[in-house]
Amino acid sequence: MEIEVPVVIVGAGPAGLATAACLNKYSIPNVVLERDDCHASLWRKRAYDRLKLHLGKDFCNLPHMPFPPDFPTFVPRVDFLRYLDNYVTRFKISIRYNRNVESASMDEQNNGKWRVVVKDTTTNADEVYVANYLVVATGENSEGYVPQIEGLEGFEGKHMHCSEYLNGRDLYGKHVLVVGCGNSGMEIAYDLSNWGANTSIVVRGPVHYFTKEMVYVGMSLLKYFKIEKVDKLMLLMSKLKYGDMSNYGLIRPKDGPFFLKKKGGTTPTIDVGCVSRIKKGEVKVFPAISSIKEDKLIEFEDGQNGQFDVIIFATGYNSTVLKWLKDYRGLFNENGMPKPDFPNHWKGENGIYCAGFSRRGLDGIAFDAKRIAADIKKTVNIKNLPSEEDNFASFKLLEK
Numbered sequence: 001m002e003i004e005v006p007v008v009i010v011g012a013g014p015a016g017l018a019t020a021a022c023l024n025k026y027s028i029p030n031v032v033l034e035r036d037d038c039h040a041s042l043w044r045k046r047a048y049d050r051l052k053l054h055l056g057k058d059f060c061n062l063p064h065m066p067f068p069p070d071f072p073t074f075v076p077r078v079d080f081l082r083y084l085d086n087y088v089t090r091f092k093i094s095i096r097y098n099r100n101v102e103s104a105s106m107d108e109q110n111n112g113k114w115r116v117v118v119k120d121t122t123t124n125a126d127e128v129y130v131a132n133y134l135v136v137a138t139g140e141n142s143e144g145y146v147p148q149i150e151g152l153e154g155f156e157g158k159h160m161h162c163s164e165y166l167n168g169r170d171l172y173g174k175h176v177l178v179v180g181c182g183n184s185g186m187e188i189a190y191d192l193s194n195w196g197a198n199t200s201i202v203v204r205g206p207v208h209y210f211t212k213e214m215v216y217v218g219m220s221l222l223k224y225f226k227i228e229k230v231d232k233l234m235l236l237m238s239k240l241k242y243g244d245m246s247n248y249g250l251i252r253p254k255d256g257p258f259f260l261k262k263k264g265g266t267t268p269t270i271d272v273g274c275v276s277r278i279k280k281g282e283v284k285v286f287p288a289i290s291s292i293k294e295d296k297l298i299e300f301e302d303g304q305n306g307q308f309d310v311i312i313f314a315t316g317y318n319s320t321v322l323k324w325l326k327d328y329r330g331l332f333n334e335n336g337m338p339k340p341d342f343p344n345h346w347k348g349e350n351g352i353y354c355a356g357f358s359r360r361g362l363d364g365i366a367f368d369a370k371r372i373a374a375d376i377k378k379t380v381n382i383k384n385l386p387s388e389e390d391n392f393a394s395f396k397l398l399e400k
């Protein structure tokens, strides 16, 4: 069976939902295909319990629906999910769950339309969607990345990616090594130490660390001042609060945090309490791992070693676009991230777009969604667009 719809959106995370909402505002029919059985599965199933939005809510609104005024500045995970659930209802977003997109290619025989082949994972049946426009919204964080480390496959303890970590309830008294000192790594190390685990963290290179409030001030000031000025202030605030932490293994980079973010997308770490645990010696810092030996022994690059029961890799994520996108891959580099730099990253040729790949979090997602919908509106054949009622009827048809 082939299902024709003007726009197919792959992925029902915040980026897919935001794009669908913007298209619905223009009454442009679309369908969101999601491999999981729920929307926002990253936030619902692959995020730790204590997670809150790292950035203030002013920087995380999706288009056309600001956060409610009674939400706290840093929105907890469950409230963010509540907001997304309301978003789906309010904008009547049409999502087909349990649909794993297996391939998307350009059908030259059929007026150059997109042919999207999907597996319904509940029935194992194949479905084909034919669309004028394809929006890739499968996320920068589609799949956990674990680096190759000598001896890891034989590790006698347990190891996991941070997307599998919920809390440290079962890790009391265990020796746990967190690898990576980004937002997730530092927060998980803090959480583990709260749960009574003997916690260590691998910090491979220089890192900026700030409180959420400092980042909030910095991001607000960026609206009025140049990056260099704001970066100087950020460093001053960090030094006043934390002092020199180099003796504890935390060395600040030479360049400022917002400069680095702009240059390469490296996000400064938001400290929720881990730095003071490091200062007190309650969380121990190690350099990079060199190898893993028998008896759960881990060796580090400076010659130190230690025995660990559990390793948690907070070492980032991979995009999986290139696994299923067969044509117009030219929009993406070999890592499945857009080739053009921001702000030109969201559009390719022949009706392909990507939302949520600018390394600018939810603010970047709102930017992409608005531009994609406006661009489609310019070129879509307005005459053939169904009225709002027919549009709704076509969703109903799809939902059958």
Ligand SMILES: Cc1cc2nc3c(=O)[nH]c(=O)nc-3n(C[C@H](O)[C@H](O)[C@H](O)COP(=O)(O)OP(=O)(O)OC[C@H]3O[C@@H](n4cnc5c(N)ncnc54)[C@H](O)[C@@H]3O)c2cc1C
Pocket (backbone or CB within 6 Å): 010, 011, 012, 013, 014, 015, 016, 033, 034, 035, 036, 039, 040, 041, 042, 043, 047, 051, 052, 053, 054, 055, 059, 060, 099, 100, 101, 102, 137, 138, 139, 140, 141, 142, 184, 320, 324, 355, 356, 357, 360, 361, 362, 363, 365
């Ligand atoms: C722990 C964590 C905390 C974060 N905190 C913040 C924050 O505070 N503020 C902020 O602005 N940003 C934050 N981010 C960054 C970013 O905003 C989030 O990652 C956000 O969820 C990205 O949305 P997305 O829709 O692009 O991707 P995702 O949320 O990853 O959604 C992609 C969807 O696509 C689906 N999918 C993938 N492949 C297929 C396929 N082949 N077929 C069908 N469906 C598929 C997935 O199941 C998923 O539901 C955070 C990220 C992480 C990991």
